[in-house]
Amino acid sequence: MRRFRLVVLPAVLLFVAAACAGDGDDGGGGDGGLENTGNVNVLSSGDPGEAEAYNAIIDDLINSQTDYVAEIEASGEAEQQFQIRAQAGTLDVYLLPQPGTVAQLARSGNLSSLEDMGFDIAELEALFGEYFVSLGEVDGQHYGLPTNINLKSMVWYPKDDFDAAGYEVPATWDEMLALSDQIVADGGTPWCVGIESEAATGWPATDWIEDIMLRTAGLEVYTQWYKHEIPFNDPAVLTAAQTFGDVMFHEGYVLGGPENIPALAFGEAPLPLFDDPPGCWLHRQASFIPAFFPKGVKDGVDYDWFPLPPIDQEGTLFAGELAVVGTGGNRPEVKDFLDRFMGEEVQCAFGGEPASSRISPNINVGADCYVNEILADSAAVLTEALANGTGGFDASDLMPAAVGTGSFWTGMVDYMRDGPNSIKGILDEIEASWPTE
Amino acid sequence: MSAPAIPVPAAVEARAPGEVRRGGWIIRITVAVIVVLWLVPTLGVLITSFRPEDLVVSSGWWTALAHPFRAAEWTLENYSAALDAAGFGNAFMNSLAVAIPSTVIPITIAAFAAYAFSWMDFRGRYVMFVAVVGLLVVPLQMALIPILRLYADGATLFGLRIFPDLELNGTFLGVWLAHTGFGLPLATYLLRNYIGSLPSSIIESAKIDGADHFTIFWRLIIPLSVPALAAFAIFQFLWVWNDLLVAYVFLGGSRQNQVLTMALRNLLGGRGEDWQVLTAAAFISMSLPLVVFFSLQRYFVRGLTAGAVKG
Amino acid sequence: MTTSTNPGQSGPGVLAEPPPAAGRAVGVFLLRLLSALAIPVVAFAVLWATFDYLRDENANRAIVVVVALVVGVGGVFFLYWGMNRVVAYLPERLREGVRPYIFVGPALVILSVFLVYPVINTILISFKDAQSQSYVGLENFRFVFTDHDMLVSIRNTAGWIIIVPLFSVTIGLAFATLADRLRRGEAVAKSLIFLPMAISFAGASITWRLIYSFRPPGFGSNIGLLNGIMIGSGQDPIAWLQQQPWNNFLLMVIMIWMQTGFAMVVLSAAIKAIPLEIIEAARIDGASEMQVFRKIIVPSILPTVVVVTTYMVINALKVFDIVFIMGNAESDGTVVIAERMIDWFFVGLNYGRGAAIAVVLFVAIVPVMIWNIRQFREQELTR
Numbered sequence A: 001m002r003r004f005r006l007v008v009l010p011a012v013l014l015f016v017a018a019a020c021a022g023d024g025d026d027g028g029g030g031d032g033g034l035e036n037t038g039n040v041n042v043l044s045s046g047d048p049g050e051a052e053a054y055n056a057i058i059d060d061l062i063n064s065q066t067d068y069v070a071e072i073e074a075s076g077e078a079e080q081q082f083q084i085r086a087q088a089g090t091l092d093v094y095l096l097p098q099p100g101t102v103a104q105l106a107r108s109g110n111l112s113s114l115e116d117m118g119f120d121i122a123e124l125e126a127l128f129g130e131y132f133v134s135l136g137e138v139d140g141q142h143y144g145l146p147t148n149i150n151l152k153s154m155v156w157y158p159k160d161d162f163d164a165a166g167y168e169v170p171a172t173w174d175e176m177l178a179l180s181d182q183i184v185a186d187g188g189t190p191w192c193v194g195i196e197s198e199a200a201t202g203w204p205a206t207d208w209i210e211d212i213m214l215r216t217a218g219l220e221v222y223t224q225w226y227k228h229e230i231p232f233n234d235p236a237v238l239t240a241a242q243t244f245g246d247v248m249f250h251e252g253y254v255l256g257g258p259e260n261i262p263a264l265a266f267g268e269a270p271l272p273l274f275d276d277p278p279g280c281w282l283h284r285q286a287s288f289i290p291a292f293f294p295k296g297v298k299d300g301v302d303y304d305w306f307p308l309p310p311i312d313q314e315g316t317l318f319a320g321e322l323a324v325v326g327t328g329g330n331r332p333e334v335k336d337f338l339d340r341f342m343g344e345e346v347q348c349a350f351g352g353e354p355a356s357s358r359i360s361p362n363i364n365v366g367a368d369c370y371v372n373e374i375l376a377d378s379a380a381v382l383t384e385a386l387a388n389g390t391g392g393f394d395a396s397d398l399m400p401a402a403v404g405t406g407s408f409w410t411g412m413v414d415y416m417r418d419g420p421n422s423i424k425g426i427l428d429e430i431e432a433s434w435p436t437e
Numbered sequence B: 001m002s003a004p005a006i007p008v009p010a011a012v013e014a015r016a017p018g019e020v021r022r023g024g025w026i027i028r029i030t031v032a033v034i035v036v037l038w039l040v041p042t043l044g045v046l047i048t049s050f051r052p053e054d055l056v057v058s059s060g061w062w063t064a065l066a067h068p069f070r071a072a073e074w075t076l077e078n079y080s081a082a083l084d085a086a087g088f089g090n091a092f093m094n095s096l097a098v099a100i101p102s103t104v105i106p107i108t109i110a111a112f113a114a115y116a117f118s119w120m121d122f123r124g125r126y127v128m129f130v131a132v133v134g135l136l137v138v139p140l141q142m143a144l145i146p147i148l149r150l151y152a153d154g155a156t157l158f159g160l161r162i163f164p165d166l167e168l169n170g171t172f173l174g175v176w177l178a179h180t181g182f183g184l185p186l187a188t189y190l191l192r193n194y195i196g197s198l199p200s201s202i203i204e205s206a207k208i209d210g211a212d213h214f215t216i217f218w219r220l221i222i223p224l225s226v227p228a229l230a231a232f233a234i235f236q237f238l239w240v241w242n243d244l245l246v247a248y249v250f251l252g253g254s255r256q257n258q259v260l261t262m263a264l265r266n267l268l269g270g271r272g273e274d275w276q277v278l279t280a281a282a283f284i285s286m287s288l289p290l291v292v293f294f295s296l297q298r299y300f301v302r303g304l305t306a307g308a309v310k311g
Numbered sequence C: 001m002t003t004s005t006n007p008g009q010s011g012p013g014v015l016a017e018p019p020p021a022a023g024r025a026v027g028v029f030l031l032r033l034l035s036a037l038a039i040p041v042v043a044f045a046v047l048w049a050t051f052d053y054l055r056d057e058n059a060n061r062a063i064v065v066v067v068a069l070v071v072g073v074g075g076v077f078f079l080y081w082g083m084n085r086v087v088a089y090l091p092e093r094l095r096e097g098v099r100p101y102i103f104v105g106p107a108l109v110i111l112s113v114f115l116v117y118p119v120i121n122t123i124l125i126s127f128k129d130a131q132s133q134s135y136v137g138l139e140n141f142r143f144v145f146t147d148h149d150m151l152v153s154i155r156n157t158a159g160w161i162i163i164v165p166l167f168s169v170t171i172g173l174a175f176a177t178l179a180d181r182l183r184r185g186e187a188v189a190k191s192l193i194f195l196p197m198a199i200s201f202a203g204a205s206i207t208w209r210l211i212y213s214f215r216p217p218g219f220g221s222n223i224g225l226l227n228g229i230m231i232g233s234g235q236d237p238i239a240w241l242q243q244q245p246w247n248n249f250l251l252m253v254i255m256i257w258m259q260t261g262f263a264m265v266v267l268s269a270a271i272k273a274i275p276l277e278i279i280e281a282a283r284i285d286g287a288s289e290m291q292v293f294r295k296i297i298v299p300s301i302l303p304t305v306v307v308v309t310t311y312m313v314i315n316a317l318k319v320f321d322i323v324f325i326m327g328n329a330e331s332d333g334t335v336v337i338a339e340r341m342i343d344w345f346f347v348g349l350n351y352g353r354g355a356a357i358a359v360v361l362f363v364a365i366v367p368v369m370i371w372n373i374r375q376f377r378e379q380e381l382t383r
Helices: A001-025 A047-059 A079-088 A101-107 A119-129 A132-134 A159-167 A173-185 A203-215 A218-226 A235-248 A259-264 A331-342 A345-349 A374-386 A401-418 A420-432 B025-049 B055-057 B077-083 B088-119 B125-138 B141-154 B174-195 B200-208 B211-225 B226-242 B246-251 B260-267 B275-299 B302-310 C022-035 C038-055 C061-088 C092-126 C139-146 C147-182 C186-196 C201-212 C225-232 C244-270 C275-282 C289-318 C319-327 C338-348 C349-364 C366-381
Strands: A037-042 A070-075 A093-096 A144-150 A154-157 A305-306 A314-327 A392-395 B155-157 B159-163
Touching: A037 A079, A037 A203, A037 A331, A037 B174, A047 A101, A047 A345, A047 B302, A070 A218, A070 C092, A079 A093, A079 B141, A093 A331, A093 A345, A101 A314, A101 A401, A101 C092, A101 C275, A119 A132, A119 A305, A119 C275, A132 A144, A132 A392, A132 B211, A173 B055, A203 A218, A203 A235, A203 A401, A203 B125, A218 A235, A218 A374, A235 A401, A235 A420, A235 C366, A259 B155, A314 A331, A314 A374, A314 B141, A314 B200, A331 B226, A331 C338, A374 B226, A401 A420, A420 B077, B025 B275, B025 C147, B025 C186, B055 B275, B055 C349, B077 B260, B077 B275, B088 B125, B088 B159, B088 B211, B088 B226, B088 B260, B088 C061, B125 B174, B125 B246, B125 C092, B125 C349, B125 C366, B141 B246, B141 C092, B141 C186, B141 C338, B174 C022, B174 C092, B174 C244, B174 C289, B174 C366, B211 B226, B211 C061, B211 C092, B226 C225, B226 C244, B246 B260, B260 C201, B275 C186, B275 C275, B302 C319, C038 C289, C092 C349, C139 C147, C139 C349, C147 C186, C147 C244, C147 C289, C147 C338, C186 C244, C201 C319, C244 C289, C244 C319, C275 C289, C289 C338, C289 C349, C289 C366, C338 C349, C349 C366
Parallel strands: A037 A070, A037 A093, A314 A392
Antiparallel strands: A093 A314, A144 A314, A154 A305, B155 B159
């Protein structure tokens, strides 16, 4: 027993000594009233190559004029990294692509609210629209700043072959199905669908169903859906899922067959569009997919896109980013950076960067800011949708993580594998997995 | 370790005395078969790293073996793309700056502890040692957040500060300590096994000669343990060199602090399908650990302890 | 820029023997102990100053490495040496009692901070709710043992911890023994088996995708080796990683491929530690190779086999990356315990469940530990 005390006593003394030495060095930086550290770190799940270009713009327009240095840090590990930093309190800013998790994170006390940082919510709503800003609202406080937006309701097609075959861009859903039948009759296969994406396998199928849901049930029911005011196995959802299934499981519609959809990487799925003759003719995917097209194909010549047609009503599906600030990020230079970052000057400069895939949610940024034709057209569609109230944010990104990045995805994989009759049971399962608050 | 007395059966085949039966044909063939099996996956990666992108996505790598002399099959552009990666040189230095101390420090600490667990008698040595080994099971990811919080803010218990606020997040020191912490269980386990199997006669005779534990450790045990130290050094270096998560969490991913694994991972962008560049990057990243392996593996020689027994 | 300086002998002026009176004895002893502690504390302060330099983000990396090596390693060694000196000042009867703690002390301290503290933290969280706001008792553990995916993961993990160590250790041991007998090329052969360990995990995942890759008809030719063989022999390609339950074995192959090198290296070192004379003596006496192997080599390296097997079992218990990256584990039926833990903690954002799964891992290790204790005791008895 004495030996034990002999060990503990020196150990405690050592720690005390080190603690005194440590505090002395630091000069007492406390938790409240965080000071300017001269660094702003912005974590992003985007493409690191693009981030290089953005950092050059930031260096030019922001860092050169301020007393701090801001850097966008983009990596594939960002989502996990964000969790770790947020919980440890070392996060500055993260460009969060899944606003649905804001609620969970805010409630666990790991985020700083915009009000605490000194942002004027009314000003933000004027800049981004009330809908977008409200996506980051939790218990009366706002936690997310819109920083990016992209269009999802797009159908890509091989323009040159399409026109040569005499096909026409459909204006309604039924016309699109008729076009598919015609392609089949001509001996081709209309659709390419692939949903494999490592641990995220299944997400493109959720986009399909969301797009359809907007067009069959309308924005109001859609909102009730992701807010869980109606259950996941509600008849409206079932209808949308079955409409999706009608296209996928239709004989001869999907290249490779529906059972292979979960095995096909989403990035490889559009490639047969560019075969000669095209292996498939229609590919529904978001605005970033041209990055996966073969090198050398030209937009407007080799490929083009048309908006996914309405069914019972119009609908526009979009997704985007909310910038969230960690508890350690409540500092003056972080606020200053965010103010400049979301301002017109920087946002327009991003649009003028050829490597960029970002569209600004700032309504003052005109479509002429975009060097990339596709982005410009998408921006036009998005602004209109937001103005008319027909734009819906990607629902799976708004649901709690256990569903939105969990059971919804795996449910889609099961749907493709088990066939059209499995959808009722799958929706029941997803509903059961919704976390109880 | 003295081999227990083994009763040797009566002669089964007549053999010339002193003849050492070394590798016969069967052994060589078996070894060759296993080596080939092991090599085939890596061979695929190596070949892919030299092929141009359009061939990689459209045909299997084995087709290249059918026409090895066609110039269009091969290219060096993947390697130059990988080497041109932004900040490659800086990332390489960062990786070195992380890996070398993170290898040497745990070995030192573990060697001391392993010796104590093997040859010193004190209360609770079994329990302590088994607890150390049991810590092998702690998943890394569970430790990241508590430690990062500890680094950033320190810790207080009932108002009393029990861990100083060191601001270690983003520093090299933080990464070294983290790697040390995560590597200690395995290091202690391996080294204790080896040190504990050294012949007790050596230790006894040294004690009789009046040496205290410290001297025994420093003058006797360390030189004898070189194979085990070298083995663990290889593993730890490899693990730290190829590690992405620990460096990212504790050192950060900023351009200045990126380690090599991070820089190469970012080459892919968010796409993950640029296989030809990733395979080239994997081989580049592999080169240094292999050099380490080759240079250290000459310590795996027979007879290090045999000499000690006689001497 | 400071480098390591020798803090000098600031120890107390020491008497060779403690004074006779008991009360004063304790007092003087404490005084001596405290002032003798000045050595490590001062050493720590010096190290601290140097490490402060090392924390500077803009320091030249090469210098950082050199300073780290000198101060880090030298400093660590000096710490031990200093503590040893302190122990020398202790009275005779305490000296050998305290010395072991000097040797294991730094290791225990570091482990306490980096591993024990997170374990305690995890256990506490496992009793709390999803956002760690309030206690929910055993709710999370009930989930762990009733959820369908969790049960599948337990079944799969059981498979992993049996199959992977079995194959890795067997092949590693066989290879180490055989390579030991090669006249030439031993180093090359061992290096080639060891090669997979040098490939980073990202590289390994690419490697095996190139083997298991599948493309549906119409999406180009198959570039995976297995499907290449299937097509070459006239059959249709298969989506290998989606075939349940065989996809589990395919993933285990990856781990075996990567880990056998470790087993081989460690067992090889152990085999080489067996004095040659014993083996030669047995051979001269007419023992066949099989008998040499079974009756001399295996018993001698048995402790090492225990160590390697234990490590393999623990690694198999913890496997996560391989499963996580090769497709959607839930749909494919390849879930394992550690993957579930990460999924619930970082993706599902349910910290309570993730922590509860981690606790299950901690508990699962207990039988292995018991086995180890038995082996140590036996080994020490026969030493």
